[in-house]
Amino acid sequence: MKRHTKIDKLPTVRRLPGYLSILQKLSATGEMFVSSSKLAEKMGIIPILVRKDIELIQVSGTPRIGYPIKLLIERIENYLGWGASLDAVLIGAGQLGSSILANRELNTLGLRIAAGFDNDSRKMKTSVHGVPIYDSARLEELLKTMHIGLAILCVPAVYAQNVTDILVASGVKGIWNFTSARLSVPEDVITQKEDLTPGYAVLSAKLTRLQTSACR
Amino acid sequence: MKRHTKIDKLPTVRRLPGYLSILQKLSATGEMFVSSSKLAEKMGIIPILVRKDIELIQVSGTPRIGYPIKLLIERIENYLGWGASLDAVLIGAGQLGSSILANRELNTLGLRIAAGFDNDSRKMKTSVHGVPIYDSARLEELLKTMHIGLAILCVPAVYAQNVTDILVASGVKGIWNFTSARLSVPEDVITQKEDLTPGYAVLSAKLTRLQTSACR
DNA sequence: TAGATTGTTAATCGATTAACAATC
DNA sequence: TAGATTGTTAATCGATTAACAATC
The missing domain is CATH 3.40.50.720 (NAD(P)-binding Rossmann-like Domain)
Incomplete structure (x- = not known):
């Protein structure tokens, strides 16, 4: 009966705004895809951690190409409920x-x-x-x-x-x-x-x- | 040769100001000792975590009595370098x-x-x-x-x-x-x-x- | 094909929690 | 002495990191 509002991947959720801001900038320059290593470098973390984080928002990437930026943005905003203000x-x-x-x-x-x-x-x-x-x-x-x-x-x-x-x-x-x-x-x-x-x-x-x- | 300014008990260090503020209030009311369970309750965490945190600042307590408040304050301020402003x-x-x-x-x-x-x-x-x-x-x-x-x-x-x-x-x-x-x-x-x-x-x-x- | 990058599975690491003996 | 609380040692839990197979 207990209403649990515990979030189970807290460190990942806390990093989402950082990803979002990077992605929005990349998107503004017309980029379509981004690799985990590029995101990692801009976040100051390692690539595997980025891939694990992306797992949470359920976006899949393409080997040699990376992840679709627009979709990453959409899924992060959706996860955080930031679609509607x-x-x-x-x-x-x-x-x-x-x-x-x-x-x-x-x-x-x-x-x-x-x-x-x-x-x-x-x-x-x-x-x-x-x-x-x-x-x-x-x-x-x-x-x-x-x-x-x-x-x-x-x-x-x-x-x-x-x-x-x-x-x-x-x-x-x-x-x-x-x-x-x-x-x-x-x-x-x-x-x-x-x-x-x-x-x-x-x-x-x-x-x-x-x-x-x-x-x- | 690498200068490491990594702090190894980050979560504990982040809790120290919370302890300090509670301890200063207790001290102002004339209390001399405090138990881990009392500190835990005010911090919203569990007693064993308090005892582990206190381990870091190297204060030892007395069974049935608790920890000396003045010393806790002193050691926390010292640990953080907050003695001198x-x-x-x-x-x-x-x-x-x-x-x-x-x-x-x-x-x-x-x-x-x-x-x-x-x-x-x-x-x-x-x-x-x-x-x-x-x-x-x-x-x-x-x-x-x-x-x-x-x-x-x-x-x-x-x-x-x-x-x-x-x-x-x-x-x-x-x-x-x-x-x-x-x-x-x-x-x-x-x-x-x-x-x-x-x-x-x-x-x-x-x-x-x-x-x-x-x-x- | 070759090689870069993803995604999965396992290992490591550190923080928290548990159990309980020691102590006053 | 009895009982509450500390402090130690071990277990658990979750996050990060590593290894490597899968894929384009």
Whole structure:
């Protein structure tokens, strides 16, 4: 009875956007086919890993020729549900929220932010990067009129759970969490947490090791 | 002769900031010891994984009592080189750059941004979140006067390699790359790339699976 | 045909999980 | 002493890598 929203090839799925962006560029230059070794080189990985990844999206290639670019693009977009664009709302139009509104790359990946919400009166009724910003107090009311698949959460951590509860009650099934709060949600709601600290930790650890090893 | 800056317990290192933040909160409430099961619960993982992670930072605990919080904090900070704070510069004070300047969390983790650079004349000579912003043209000149361990790269992707070359020539050994460009650097320079698209792909894939599985 | 590239099957590697003895 | 928790050793699991046959 447990609803399993575990994805079973997580590392592969995480690489899909990288492939997609390379493929779109190749396609724009008129290329029709690409080999696993060429994709591998541009991704900074090895060819066999590319072939394994392509297995997931069920595209077959031709020996000596490679894989059909158009089909790879289509299957990746289909796998990720990026064929039709996804309507999203953004909650918290501060510095971080604004930088996401400004991010063109996410747009090209099928993300369309229909509205923003903020409780700073200076931001309300204005439009940031073409997206209208409404009063957070109207969140529940306006969500009812929109068909929203995803909420992007950029509020201060202390409000995160509170806003999440409203989103969940309004039927939002996906929450992209940019706050430091861990959210509790029903099992049929999917959350994805973004956090800079793991990457910063890896960078710091490497830098520390580099310095000490250079000292000998 | 190869200089290896590979970190061998990457998943563990990525979890260290999570532990650190929990431990600092516990320490602030006056707690002296914590068990692996308590840490595990707050991290959303299982206790044995916590004990394995603690192995890396070489803290030993006491049966029935747990691990000494102060020592855990000290060893994590030491492992990551976060004891002394790290001087950084930020290149590109646009929306994204400003949101990093505004991020208090990174400050508490030992990151101190000494200066920002931008070539938008409106931003120069002003101060964003207490950090002075200089003309990008003065990057090379000013880097010579500073002792910089890390550069945070938030410029448009097309300028990324160009700026990187300047940074490398100025002796910067760590680059935190928020652009979509893949950077080429000498082997003694460490880069860490941040990218929202893998997380977005995972979220999208799960949402797509959820919807289709709910339809039956 | 020759040779490059795919695709399959097996091996390796590392991370997570399990089992349980040691310890306070 | 009893029982909770650590720490060690082994098992499992999944991702990556290797080897090589199949194919165009």
